[in-house]
Amino acid sequence: MHRNAGVILGRIGHGYGMADPAPSRPLDDLVSAGDTVMLMTMIGDEHSSRPLTVAEIEGQRIGILVDTTSEWSRAVDRATIHITLSDVRENRFLALNGNARMSSDRAVIDRLWNPFAGAFFDGKDDPNLAVLFFDVTEGEYWDSPSGRIGSLIAMVKAAIGGDDKAGDHGPIAD
Numbered sequence: 001m002h003r004n005a006g007v008i009l010g011r012i013g014h015g016y017g018m019a020d021p022a023p024s025r026p027l028d029d030l031v032s033a034g035d036t037v038m039l040m041t042m043i044g045d046e047h048s049s050r051p052l053t054v055a056e057i058e059g060q061r062i063g064i065l066v067d068t069t070s071e072w073s074r075a076v077d078r079a080t081i082h083i084t085l086s087d088v089r090e091n092r093f094l095a096l097n098g099n100a101r102m103s104s105d106r107a108v109i110d111r112l113w114n115p116f117a118g119a120f121f122d123g124k125d126d127p128n129l130a131v132l133f134f135d136v137t138e139g140e141y142w143d144s145p146s147g148r149i150g151s152l153i154a155m156v157k158a159a160i161g162g163d164d165k166a167g168d169h170g171p172i173a174d
Helices: 071-076 106-112 115-119 147-160
Strands: 036-043 046-053 056-058 061-067 080-087 092-103 129-143 168-171
Touching (some): 036 061, 036 071, 046 061, 046 071, 071 129
Antiparallel strands (some): 036 046, 056 061, 129 168
16 A cells, blocks of 8 residues: 555535544545445436446555546546445445546556456557546545444444444545
8 A cells, every 4th residue: 555645635524424523534544456446427417337446546546447448438537526435344435526537658557557457458558558547636434343243343332332423434634
């Protein structure tokens, strides 16, 4: 994980019922290379979502290797998009808003290339391969103890112990 990460600038609350939000957390504490995120865009008047694998986290930027021949990739360049992450094993959830930009910089593609990407592309020299840079402008996270027992303990404490939260909810820091 890259340790020079920024923190998401987020609005707190959104009606999720947490009066005392948790402290903001760096993006790279919450997302790692190899994580699968859902990227939502608009194609015309329709919402369109797809799962993508994170290749890099650097500051407030997520880098993802993508195929430029897909309709959604043309709609994404220089657009405002939304990314979510749902990691049920870690009980960690993210909602991120930001701006996208495509890059065909071969040096960046070489740096981000990994064996997993080989399953989706015809090698790192594939002419349809690009990097989608997603620059986070705001976001929120929800985090609770992982595992079934950890989740159960947190919920029981919230229900009977006067603790009004079964986990943390806060902004991503910058």
